[in-house]
Amino acid sequence: MLAYIIRRILQSFIVLIGVSIAVAAMTQFVPGDPAKMILGDNASPEALEALREDLGLNDPFYVQYWRFVERLVTEGSLGKSIRTNREVLTEIGERFPNTLILTLGAVLVSSTIGIASGVLASVRRGKPTDIAVLVGTTIGLSVPSFWVALLMIWLFAVKLHWLPVTGSGSWKHAVMPIITLSLGAIATKSRLTRSSMLEVLGQDYIRTSRAKGLSERRVVIRHALRNALLPVITIIGLQFGGLLGGAFITETIFSWPGVGQLAVSSILFRDFPVVQGTVLLVTVAFVFSNLLVDIAYAWVDPRIRYS
Amino acid sequence: MSAAIASNGLMRGARSPRQMYWRRFRKNPMCIVGTFLVILLLFIAIFGRMLAPYDPILVDTPARFSPPNSTNWFGTDEFGRDIFSRILYGGRLAVQIGLVSVVVAFLGGIVLGLISGYYGGFVDTILSRILEIWLSFPDILFVIAVVAMLGPSLQTVILALGFQSIPAYARIVRGSVLSARRELYVEAAHSVGVGNGRVMTRHILPNVVAPLIILSSLRFGSALLTGAGLSFIGLGAQPPTPEWGAILSTGRMYMYQAPWITIFPGLAIAIFVLGVNMLGDGLRDVLDPRLTK
Numbered sequence: 101m102l103a104y105i106i107r108r109i110l111q112s113f114i115v116l117i118g119v120s121i122a123v124a125a126m127t128q129f130v131p132g133d134p135a136k137m138i139l140g141d142n143a144s145p146e147a148l149e150a151l152r153e154d155l156g157l158n159d160p161f162y163v164q165y166w167r168f169v170e171r172l173v174t175e176g177s178l179g180k181s182i183r184t185n186r187e188v189l190t191e192i193g194e195r196f197p198n199t200l201i202l203t204l205g206a207v208l209v210s211s212t213i214g215i216a217s218g219v220l221a222s223v224r225r226g227k228p229t230d231i232a233v234l235v236g237t238t239i240g241l242s243v244p245s246f247w248v249a250l251l252m253i254w255l256f257a258v259k260l261h262w263l264p265v266t267g268s269g270s271w272k273h274a275v276m277p278i279i280t281l282s283l284g285a286i287a288t289k290s291r292l293t294r295s296s297m298l299e300v301l302g303q304d305y306i307r308t309s310r311a312k313g314l315s316e317r318r319v320v321i322r323h324a325l326r327n328a329l330l331p332v333i334t335i336i337g338l339q340f341g342g343l344l345g346g347a348f349i350t351e352t353i354f355s356w357p358g359v360g361q362l363a364v365s366s367i368l369f370r371d372f373p374v375v376q377g378t379v380l381l382v383t384v385a386f387v388f389s390n391l392l393v394d395i396a397y398a399w400v401d402p403r404i405r406y407s
Numbered sequence: 408m409s410a411a412i413a414s415n416g417l418m419r420g421a422r423s424p425r426q427m428y429w430r431r432f433r434k435n436p437m438c439i440v441g442t443f444l445v446i447l448l449l450f451i452a453i454f455g456r457m458l459a460p461y462d463p464i465l466v467d468t469p470a471r472f473s474p475p476n477s478t479n480w481f482g483t484d485e486f487g488r489d490i491f492s493r494i495l496y497g498g499r500l501a502v503q504i505g506l507v508s509v510v511v512a513f514l515g516g517i518v519l520g521l522i523s524g525y526y527g528g529f530v531d532t533i534l535s536r537i538l539e540i541w542l543s544f545p546d547i548l549f550v551i552a553v554v555a556m557l558g559p560s561l562q563t564v565i566l567a568l569g570f571q572s573i574p575a576y577a578r579i580v581r582g583s584v585l586s587a588r589r590e591l592y593v594e595a596a597h598s599v600g601v602g603n604g605r606v607m608t609r610h611i612l613p614n615v616v617a618p619l620i621i622l623s624s625l626r627f628g629s630a631l632l633t634g635a636g637l638s639f640i641g642l643g644a645q646p647p648t649p650e651w652g653a654i655l656s657t658g659r660m661y662m663y664q665a666p667w668i669t670i671f672p673g674l675a676i677a678i679f680v681l682g683v684n685m686l687g688d689g690l691r692d693v694l695d696p697r698l699t700k
Contacts, residue, residue, distance in 0.1 A: 119544070126552060247676065348640070367642060
């Protein structure tokens with residue numbers, strides 16, 4: 101187990117080095133002069149030169165990358181926001197907890213509803229419940245979440261006045277963003293749970309459990325679901341990254357002060373250091389969550405760590 | 408009787424794979440409904456501009472915020488533009504987003520996957536690490552990073568959506584090539600002097616087409632959704648382009664007085680993504696029944 105964990109940590113470390121190179125290289129791919137892109141066409145030559153010097157754009161890439169890593173490791177800095185002149189890490193750090201609330205809320209909601217509906221569909225295979233879940237998940241994967249968000253705002257905030265339209269500060273503000281973010285994830289988890297349950301329910305040990313006279317409820321929940329949940333654990337980890345990304349659109353709709361909203365507004369304001377910082381940190385969070393899921397998976401399923 | 412059974416059995420045995428797939432396709436309701444909706448989308452993409460009753464960007468101030476009526480079926484927006492015409496024009500953009508991004512991913516994935524799987528060794532190690540790093544960016548974040556570099560536009564979003572999907576294709580192709588290159592027929596092809604390029608394209612590639620078709624149909628739908636989502640938050644198509652996500656984006660400011668600006672383009676996206684997803688699910692059942700539970 102320890103050898104497997106060390107191997108996975110080393111792999112993740114290599115991936116993170118690659119990610120940091122890719123993020124640092126973002127300025128290299130900006131067509132034309134990145135300084136001009138950031139400050140606009142009307143900027144004075146002095147301001148452009150100062151920014152180029154500040155961002156290290158006059159140096160070769162390997163020097164830029166080394167400075168990027170050195171500054172991150174020794175000073176814990178990702179540079180300063182062009183818009184606010186504050187540390188990028190401070191800007192992101194203030195907003196990251198808000199994004200985490202939405203993401204974890206969506207993981208919780210989507211796991212609960214997705215797994216429950218998947219189990220229900222599998223034990224009622226071919227019956228109306230199963231068909232209803234299949235239709236529901238197909239629609240859930242097809243309907244644009246941002247459109248559902250608008251319809252929810254119109255119904256629950258504008259018409260019924262049950263929930264606030266936008267902003268943050270109370271649990272009521274988080275309800276609609278979490279539902280919006282959960283929609284696609286519910287459908288994916290429900291389908292995966294259903295197919296995984298059907299595979300497990302056909303196995304010999306389930307037949308044995310039934311032959312022993314165990315109640316159907318006990319067979320499904322204690323015996324089948326435990327094994328069927330293994331692939332679902334993996335998808336929860338993978339979805340965590342997707343949800344962090346999905347929060348970019350949701351946060352913008354609901355003016356939720358998270359990292360996604362910061363990144364989108366930074367792109368529109370050409371605040372490049374903040375965009376780089378957001379991309380780096382969200383990807384690191386994603387890689388880290390995948391690492392944790394892999395370790396959890398290997399812990400519950402010994403076949404993984406020996407393969 | 409027995410002769411009838413025997414002849415029936417013979418006929419079944421004689422059925423070609425193409426006939427078998429076609430039979431499964433016809434019997435699959437997901438395929439039928441999905442195909443109908445996809446054909447409708449393609450029809451709108453090709454002929455929508457001819458069928459549109461009005462110019463989609465023509466401002467008609469007196470007609471602003473007209474609710475759906477006999478002249479403006481889906482109503483008008485804040486500039487008096489006909490929503491029905493805008494949606495018909497937007498159909499072509501929707502198909503462009505899905506199709507171009509899938510083609511970019513398909514071609515890029517095939518090239519990288521074939522090289523990685525066929526040559527193996529050092530080339531495979533390096534390409535696999537690059538793909539791993541590529542995949543470590545959460546989907547939409549990769550697109551957002553590209554938009555940040557190249558500036559918000561629909562073309563950038565389409566290309567970024569394509570590049571973002573390349574690793575998913577490359578992995579499938581690589582896996583299939585790794586198992587196929589040790590097969591006897593590949594060895595036989597080599598032994599009669601067939602070159603690497605021809606072995607890859609003529610002998611190995613046809614075996615990976617089925618999973619790639621399934622992946623493409625599902626990626627088409629998700630590209631359409633993500634593309635519309637990015638236009639919705641201002642990073643994709645810019646006004647006055649009649650892209651569905653962009654129409655929704657302006658409509659959200661007038662939800663209270665003119666909900667139709669939001670309802671119809673949202674419905675259009677939902678219906679066509681539903682069609683593409685149904686076709687994708689159906690094709691998976693038809694081409695690879697092992698995956699169907």
